[in-house]
Amino acid sequence: MTTVKELPVQDWFESGHTACPGCGGAMTVRIAMKVLGPRTVVYMPASCLLIFSDMYPLNAFRVPSLQVLFETSAICASGIKRALKRLGKDDVTVVAFAGDGGTADIGLQALSGAAERNEDILYICYDNEAYMNTGIQRSGTTPYGAWTTTTPLGPQPEGRGKAEFKKDVPRILIAHDVPYVATASLGFPADLLKKLEKAKAKKGFRYLHVLAPCPVGWRTDSEKTVDLAKSAVETGIFTLMEYEDGVFRISREPRFTPVRDYLSAQGRFKHLTDEQVASVERWIKEKWERDLALARALGPKPAVAQAPSGR
Amino acid sequence: MIETKAPAKGIRRMVTGDYAAAWGAMVSRPQVIAAYPITPQTMIIEHLAEFLASGKLDAEMMHVESEHSAMSAVIAAEATGVRTYTATSSQGLSLMHEPLFVAPPMHLPIVMSVVNRTVAAPLGIWVEHNDTMPQRDTGWMQVYVEDAQEALDMVLQGYRIAEHPDVELPIMVCMDAFLVSHTIESVDLPSQDAADAFLPPFTPVHAYLDPDRPLVLGAASPPEYIQEVRWETDARMRRASEVLEDVDRKFAKAFGRGYGGAFEAYRLEDAEVGLITLGTVTSTAREVVDLLRGRGEKVGLLKLRSFRPFPTERLREATAHLRAVGVYDRAVSYGVGGPTYVEVRNALYDTHNVPVLGFLAGLGGRDVTFADVELMFQKMTAAAARGRRAGGVSWIGTRGVTP
Numbered sequence: 001m002t003t004v005k006e007l008p009v010q011d012w013f014e015s016g017h018t019a020c021p022g023c024g025g026a027m028t029v030r031i032a033m034k035v036l037g038p039r040t041v042v043y044m045p046a047s048c049l050l051i052f053s054d055m056y057p058l059n060a061f062r063v064p065s066l067q068v069l070f071e072t073s074a075i076c077a078s079g080i081k082r083a084l085k086r087l088g089k090d091d092v093t094v095v096a097f098a099g100d101g102g103t104a105d106i107g108l109q110a111l112s113g114a115a116e117r118n119e120d121i122l123y124i125c126y127d128n129e130a131y132m133n134t135g136i137q138r139s140g141t142t143p144y145g146a147w148t149t150t151t152p153l154g155p156q157p158e159g160r161g162k163a164e165f166k167k168d169v170p171r172i173l174i175a176h177d178v179p180y181v182a183t184a185s186l187g188f189p190a191d192l193l194k195k196l197e198k199a200k201a202k203k204g205f206r207y208l209h210v211l212a213p214c215p216v217g218w219r220t221d222s223e224k225t226v227d228l229a230k231s232a233v234e235t236g237i238f239t240l241m242e243y244e245d246g247v248f249r250i251s252r253e254p255r256f257t258p259v260r261d262y263l264s265a266q267g268r269f270k271h272l273t274d275e276q277v278a279s280v281e282r283w284i285k286e287k288w289e290r291d292l293a294l295a296r297a298l299g300p301k302p303a304v305a306q307a308p309s310g311r
Numbered sequence: 312m313i314e315t316k317a318p319a320k321g322i323r324r325m326v327t328g329d330y331a332a333a334w335g336a337m338v339s340r341p342q343v344i345a346a347y348p349i350t351p352q353t354m355i356i357e358h359l360a361e362f363l364a365s366g367k368l369d370a371e372m373m374h375v376e377s378e379h380s381a382m383s384a385v386i387a388a389e390a391t392g393v394r395t396y397t398a399t400s401s402q403g404l405s406l407m408h409e410p411l412f413v414a415p416p417m418h419l420p421i422v423m424s425v426v427n428r429t430v431a432a433p434l435g436i437w438v439e440h441n442d443t444m445p446q447r448d449t450g451w452m453q454v455y456v457e458d459a460q461e462a463l464d465m466v467l468q469g470y471r472i473a474e475h476p477d478v479e480l481p482i483m484v485c486m487d488a489f490l491v492s493h494t495i496e497s498v499d500l501p502s503q504d505a506a507d508a509f510l511p512p513f514t515p516v517h518a519y520l521d522p523d524r525p526l527v528l529g530a531a532s533p534p535e536y537i538q539e540v541r542w543e544t545d546a547r548m549r550r551a552s553e554v555l556e557d558v559d560r561k562f563a564k565a566f567g568r569g570y571g572g573a574f575e576a577y578r579l580e581d582a583e584v585g586l587i588t589l590g591t592v593t594s595t596a597r598e599v600v601d602l603l604r605g606r607g608e609k610v611g612l613l614k615l616r617s618f619r620p621f622p623t624e625r626l627r628e629a630t631a632h633l634r635a636v637g638v639y640d641r642a643v644s645y646g647v648g649g650p651t652y653v654e655v656r657n658a659l660y661d662t663h664n665v666p667v668l669g670f671l672a673g674l675g676g677r678d679v680t681f682a683d684v685e686l687m688f689q690k691m692t693a694a695a696a697r698g699r700r701a702g703g704v705s706w707i708g709t710r711g712v713t714p
Contacts, residue, residue, distance in 0.1 A: 043387070050531055054527060055532070056536055064528075075376075075380040076384070079373070079385065083342065083371070084520075
C-alpha cells in the first residue's frame with residue numbers, strides 16, 4: 001500500500017485550476033488522480049469541478065476528460081468504458097467525479113442503473129453537502145439544521161435550517177450489492193489512499209464517497225478543511241466504512257468527541273438551538289447503532305467450525 | 312423508392328419495419344448500442360438482442376434505465392471513438408431532449424431510429440410527428456421514411472451521411488408508428504458484405520477519449536468561444552444537404568434503389584398544384600394523385616424526406632412552376648400550424664408568389680383517407696385561383712370542425 005509520503009510527485013490533476021482555497025473537492029480529485037495515474041479517462045458533470053478545472057481554454061487534467069450533463073456521470077462513465085473495451089483498451093480506468101447533488105439527487109437514477117448492471121467504473125462522490133456551484137442550495141446530503149440559501153433562517157428558534165437528515169448514499173449502493181462501496185474523509189488520508197487503491201484494482205462497479213468540506217458553503221476558514229473532515233469522523237457524524245465483496249466493515253470507530261464543537265466551528269450551524277444539537281446527537285447515536293448492526297449482519301463470516309468427525 | 316439497374320444485394324424476407332431497422336443497424340456494425348424499451352420501438356431492440364444472442368451481432372449492448380441514459384451512453388461511447396446506435400419513440404425522445412443538444416457541437420455522428428408516436432397528453436401509441444418535430448433545433452439531422460425498406464436503408468445511409476467529414480452530425484431516421492414499425496412488408500435485407508462495401512469502418516477524427524492522445528470533450532466555455540461553436544455546427548448542417556444527396560446516389564448505385572435525396576417528386580413536373588408530405592401518408596397521396604390525374608387534374612406530389620437539413624434551394628426549384636403549394640403535417644405547433652408548413656412557407660417566401668396551404672390531419676394516428684387527401688388538392692386548386700393571400704391552415708377530418 002502506498003503511504004502519503006510515497007505518493008508520486010507527478011500530478012495528473014494539475015495546480016493552476018481555479019478552485020477556492022481549501023476546496024475539499026479539488027483535494028479529493030488531486031489525491032485520487034495521483035493514485036489512478038495516466039491510464040485514466042475522467043468524466044465530470046456540470047459542477048464546481050468542471051468550472052474550476054475545465055473552463056476553455058484552460059484544463060487541469062493531464063488525462064482525457066468528458067462532460068455531457070449534470071445527471072449523467074454514472075451512465076457516461078459506463079458508455080466510455082464499454083467503448084474502450086471494444087477498442088481493446090480495457091486496462092484504462094474510467095472514473096466519474098461528481099458532487100453530492102449530481103450523485104444523491106439528480107444523478108441517482110443513472111447511478112442505480114450503472115450499479116445494478118455492475119458497470120466496470122469507479123464513481124467518486126465528493127460530498128460537500130450542498131449545491132455549491134450554484135450558490136449553496138440544499139441537497140439530499142445536506143445535514144440536518146444546516147443553513148443554505150434554500151434553507152434560510154426564519155424568526156422561529158426551532159426548525160431553522162434544513163429540516164431533514166442527510167441521505168445515506170453509500171447504504172443505497174450497498175443495497176445494490178456491488179463489488180466495492182466505501183466512505184472516506186480528507187481528514188484520514190491513509191484510509192483514503194488505501195480505499196482508492198482497492199477501488200482502482202477491483203473490476204465492476206466501485207463507489208467511493210468522500211467527505212469534502214467546502215469553506216464557502218460551510219462558512220469556515222479555508223485552512224480548516226482537513227480539521228473539519230477529521231472532526232466529522234471523530235464525532236461520529238460521518239462514518240468511515242467499507243463494503244467489499246459482500247463484507248461490511250467499519251474502518252474507524254469514532255471517539256464520539258462532542259458534536260457541538262464540530263457544529264459550532266461552522267457558520268452554517270451557528271444558529272442551532274440546544275434542542276437541534278440534541279437532535280443531531282440522537283441521530284448520530286441511531287446511525288452508529290445501525291452501522292454496528294450492519295457490521296454484525298454483513299461483517300466477516302466466522303470460519304465454519306469443523307464438524308466433529310463421526311467417532 | 313426509385314429502382315435503378317444495380318442488382319439487389321441481399322436476401323428478400325417478409326419482415327416488420329422494426330426488424331428492417333434492426334437489420335440495418337446490425338449490418339452497420341455499431342460497437343455500442345444503448346436503449347430503453349418503448350412501444351412501438353421495442354421490437355428493434357428485441358431483434359438486436361436476438362442478433363447478439365445468436366452471434367450475428369458483435370457489440371456492447373447496454374439495457375439502460377431510461378432514454379435519457381440511452382442517449383447519454385451513446386454520446387459517451389461515440390465520444391470515446393466508436394460507432395453507436397440507439398432507437399426510441401415518443402416520450403422516450405422527449406426525455407432525450409436534453410442530451411440531444413450535446414452530440415452535434417461535439418461532432419458525434421450517432422444514428423438513431425425514431426418510431427414516430429404521439430406525445431402525451433392524451434397518451435397515445437399511434438403515429439404523430441409531435442415527438443421528432445420539436446427536436447428540430449437540437450442540431451440532429453432528421454429523415455422521414457415511408458416504408459420498412461427505407462427505414463433499413465436510411466440507417467445504412469445515415470452512417471455514411473453522419474460520419475462524412477463535412478458533416479459529423481447525428482441523424483434520426485424517423486418512421487411512422489405501426490404503419491412502418493409493425494407492418495410486415497417484403498424487404499431486401501442487405502448482406503454483411505454488401506453493407507461493408509458501402510459503409511467503411513468508423514474512424515473518429517475530432518472526438519475520441521484516448522489516454523495516449525488526451526483530449527478534453529465538453530469543456531465549459533465562456534461567451535468568447537461559444538458563438539463560433541454554434542456557427543460551425545450550423546455550417547455543417549448546411550453542408551449536410553449536398554452530402555445527403557450524394558450518399559443517396561452512391562447507395563442507389565450500390566443497391567439498385569434510391570430515394571431522391573432530400574425529397575422525391577412524383578408527377579410534379581407538369582403539375583399546377585403540388586402537395587408536400589412526410590412519412591407514410593405519401594403512399595396514400597401517391598394513389599390520390601394517380602386518381603386525380605386520371606380525371607385530368609394537374610396535381611403532383613413531393614415526398615419530403617429530409618427535414619433537417621432543410622432542402623431550401625432544391626425545394627424552390629422543384630416547386631417554381633406551381634400555382635399553389637400544400638403542406639401536410641402530422642404535428643401541430645399550437646396557434647401556428649404544422650412545423651413543415653412553417654418551414655416551407657419560410658423557404659418559398661423570397662421566390663414564390665403563390666398560396667401555401669397547411670393541412671393538419673392524421674393526428675394521434677387517425678387514418679388519413681383518400682377523401683382527406685382529395686380535399687387537400689381541392690383546397691389547393693381553389694386557392695391557386697385566388698392568389699398568394701389564399702394560403703392558411705386547415706384541420707382535415709376533425710370532428711365538429713369544417714375544414
